[in-house]
Every structure is written in structure tokens, then in C-alpha cells.
Amino acid sequence: MASWISMTEACKLLGVQPQTIYAYVSRGKLEVMPDPADTRRRLYRAEDVAGLAKRKQAGRKHETVAANTLFGSEPSIPTALCAFSRGRPYYRGRDAVRMARTATLEDAAQLLWGAEPAVDFSCTASLRSGKPGRGAAFVALASLAAAGHSTGGRLTRVLHAEGQDLVGRLANAFGASPGHEALHLRFAKGWKQPARVADLLRTALVLLADHELTSSAFAARIAASTGASLPACLLAGLTTLSGPLHGDASGRVRALFSEVERLGEDQVLAHHLSNGLPLAGFGHHLYPDGDPRAAALLALFEPPRVIARFIAKVTKLTGLQPNIDVALAAMAAHHRLPVDAAFGLFATARSVGLLAHSLEQLGTAQVIRPRGRYVGPVPEAAGA
Incomplete structure (x- = not known):
């Protein structure tokens, strides 16, 4: 025999507002009946509420996994490259x-x-x-x-x-x-x-x-x-x-170097640090101890003096090492590419x-097709 619970209990179990309960009812996900003790109130099928709560919890876990897969630090696709x-x-x-x-x-x-x-x-x-x-x-x-x-x-x-x-x-x-x-x-x-x-x-x-x-x-x-x-x-x-923010980051570094050459490394550095502005090309989340690609490339040539001084001062004052974008921009500037x-x-x-x-x-023979997590207005009822 089915058991029935009040709106207050249903909202508490699902962690939602009454409007969401009404939406579940309109979409046929939640059975409702008049309260025999008070016809102005409604009761909701407890089994339906429990099922929704279970699916919602599973959905939260799935959404967390999906979000971490797309935006987290771990790769979501196996690769041997x-x-x-x-x-x-x-x-x-x-x-x-x-x-x-x-x-x-x-x-x-x-x-x-x-x-x-x-x-x-x-x-x-x-x-x-x-x-x-x-x-x-x-x-x-x-x-x-x-x-x-x-x-x-x-x-x-x-x-x-x-x-x-x-x-x-x-x-x-x-x-x-x-x-x-x-x-x-x-x-x-x-x-x-x-x-x-x-x-x-x-x-x-x-x-x-x-x-x-x-x-x-x-x-x-x-x-x-x-x-x-x-x-x-x-x-x-x-x-x-x-x-x-990806492969053309060296363009941002080139613009930064242009400022350095025009205004001097001290003025540019003071402006960025006093205003909390990030310095393009310094630091890399995958290389907390420094980008080894940048170190290898910068070791093969001498950047223009003002740029070399700027790189040294940024590293000393921020602790951030130059990444490959700095190395590329410095190489292009040095050799006038x-x-x-x-x-x-x-x-x-x-x-x-x-x-x-x-x-x-x-080789995987699989179409990559992530799912969207809809967060817009509740869809209209069919035929509305």
C-alpha cells in the first residue's frame, strides 16, 4: 500500500522549494492526492519522492564526475602520446x-x-x-x-x-x-x-x-x-x-615586451605588481618548479638585455619562472623574426x-559526445 507525505516533508527530502514539487507533478514524476484531513492541502506519494531523491543524488555524482572530467586536472581520454x-x-x-x-x-x-x-x-x-x-x-x-x-x-x-x-x-x-x-x-x-x-x-x-x-x-x-x-x-x-589563453599566448608576451622596451622593466613591473595584474608568460600549472621547455630554449640564446633583466626581476619578485611563451617571444625578438x-x-x-x-x-571508433546539464527554465508541458 502506498504511503503519502506532506509538501513540507517532500521539500525536505528532496532539498527543493514548493515550485519544484509542482513542476515534478506537472511532468508526471510525482503522484499527488488531496489530504483526507484537509482538502485544501495535497499529499505526495512517498515512493515517488524517494525515487526522485535517489536519482537526484546519483545525478549529482554523475555531474561531479562529468564536470571534473571536462574541467579538472586529470585527463578524460586515454592517450599514449x-x-x-x-x-x-x-x-x-x-x-x-x-x-x-x-x-x-x-x-x-x-x-x-x-x-x-x-x-x-x-x-x-x-x-x-x-x-x-x-x-x-x-x-x-x-x-x-x-x-x-x-x-x-x-x-x-x-x-x-x-x-x-x-x-x-x-x-x-x-x-x-x-x-x-x-x-x-x-x-x-x-x-x-x-x-x-x-x-x-x-x-x-x-x-x-x-x-x-x-x-x-x-x-x-x-x-x-x-x-x-x-x-x-x-x-x-x-x-x-x-x-x-593557449597557443597565441606568446602574442600577449610580445605585447608585454613592447611595453618593457618602451617604458622600462621597472615601470612595467611596478604597474603590474601594484595593481595585481598577471604577467603573461610566467608560471605554468603543470610545471610548478619551472617549464623545462622554456629553460632549454632560453639556454641557447641571449634575449635582448632589457627583456633579460625583466625576466630576471619578475622571477625574483614573484617566484614565477618563464614558460615556453616567454622563450618563444624572446627568441623572436632577439633574432628579429x-x-x-x-x-x-x-x-x-x-x-x-x-x-x-x-x-x-x-582507433577508438567512438564519437565524443558530452552531455549538457540543463539549468534553464522548466520546459513547457507537451501541447501547451
Whole structure:
């Protein structure tokens, strides 16, 4: 026999206001009857209330897990590509910083993609028309994405070949010289830099190839999970990478350095610290003891004096170490690289990782489809 409880008891058990109880009744989730002792009041089926309470508690746990999966510090997708251990990044178990001492981006791609033959980014086809930079790269990549073939039913080696062509074309769009040399040499040639700078570019490219499940890698994996073409997956990742809180953070650092060169390091630093303003490019949540990628790159050249003094003073006064965005911006300033060079290097290098994540996602045969947690007005009743 069913038992019945009052509105006050139902609200207490569910932790809600009377309006929510009325909504449950209107949606057929809660049975109601007049109170025999007082026809002005209503009673609610206790079993229905208990069931709702149980589902609500389970929902809270599910929402907590889902929110932590998307916004927490732990990765939500299994990957064998990149991991962090002892404050350093590793590509498939290999120390990325140590690897960057001698490896090329082609070597990193072969490792991350699991490619059998050596990877070759040589490319004579141009991905741009007009001035090199992200505008040319994104427009042309969008055209390739629109006409691209789905990844479904295609052999891995064929996808590797397409990936090689995409990275080579992307580099050309950012100013690398077309040709058959290693990609860092083509960048140096296109930007009219000597061999010693080419080696510096090589180091930077390897250090930037991947960084586990970043927001851009997640975007690329979502596209890949739907069977989208490789250029579409790459475009999804690169547009996400272009945000100032991600791959274009070096642009914020460049703006900060411009202030330093114009006003002096002491005035800029005093302004930021006295107003509690964050200093772009300093600190990294994954590297509390300092970004080893930045340390490795900064050890290979001397930043302009005013920038070097600024970096030293920020570290002394805040305890925060420069991250890879500072290293990239300082390198671009020291060698007078093109304005968009730091982002171009980042985007080209990380395209290797984005494609690696896309290829890895194809092996799961699952569409990534998170659920939304609706918090808007109660939906209207059917037929209303």
C-alpha cells in the first residue's frame, strides 16, 4: 500500500522549494492526492519522492564526475602520446626536452604518429596566396577541410602521407621556403636566418610538438571522432590553439615586451605588481618548479638585455619562472623574426601533435559526445 507525505516533508527530502514539487507533478514524476484531513492541502506519494531523491543524488555524482572530467586536472581520454613525469614532458615515454637537443620535428612526428617510414615534410605546393601568416594558413586550410575526404575506411599509411603534406603546406603558409629540406631549415631560409638560428628553430619545434590533452588536442579529437577529414581535424585544433589563453599566448608576451622596451622593466613591473595584474608568460600549472621547455630554449640564446633583466626581476619578485611563451617571444625578438613567427612555429609544430591525437582517436571508433546539464527554465508541458 502506498504511503503519502506532506509538501513540507517532500521539500525536505528532496532539498527543493514548493515550485519544484509542482513542476515534478506537472511532468508526471510525482503522484499527488488531496489530504483526507484537509482538502485544501495535497499529499505526495512517498515512493515517488524517494525515487526522485535517489536519482537526484546519483545525478549529482554523475555531474561531479562529468564536470571534473571536462574541467579538472586529470585527463578524460586515454592517450599514449604525451605524459608528464617529474616535471617534464615525455613523447611516448621519451624525454621531450632531451629529445629536442638533436631531433627534428620530422623525428618527433614519426614517433608520435607511430609511422614506419621516416616522415618527410618537404613540400613544393603553397598553401598561401599573398602575405604569409595565420590568415593565409587558416583560409587555405579551411578550403582543404571543405573538400577533404573522411578518415573512415582509409589506411593509416595513407593518412600519414596526407598528414605530412598538411604540415608541409602549413609551414609554407607561415613563411617557410618551399623545398625538400628539413622543416626547420626551410623556416630559416624563408625568414632569412643563418644556420645557428635554424638549429634554434629545430629545438623549439620539437619542444612544441605535443603537450598531452590540451583544449586544441581535445577539439581535434572531437572532430576526428566524427570521421571528419584530416584537414578538418587540424583546422578544429588550430582555431582553438589560436586563442590568447593557449597557443597565441606568446602574442600577449610580445605585447608585454613592447611595453618593457618602451617604458622600462621597472615601470612595467611596478604597474603590474601594484595593481595585481598577471604577467603573461610566467608560471605554468603543470610545471610548478619551472617549464623545462622554456629553460632549454632560453639556454641557447641571449634575449635582448632589457627583456633579460625583466625576466630576471619578475622571477625574483614573484617566484614565477618563464614558460615556453616567454622563450618563444624572446627568441623572436632577439633574432628579429616576423611578427607572427612565434605563433607560426607553435602552430606548425603542434599540428604534428594535433594530427597524432586525431589518428589515435580514430582507433577508438567512438564519437565524443558530452552531455549538457540543463539549468534553464522548466520546459513547457507537451501541447501547451
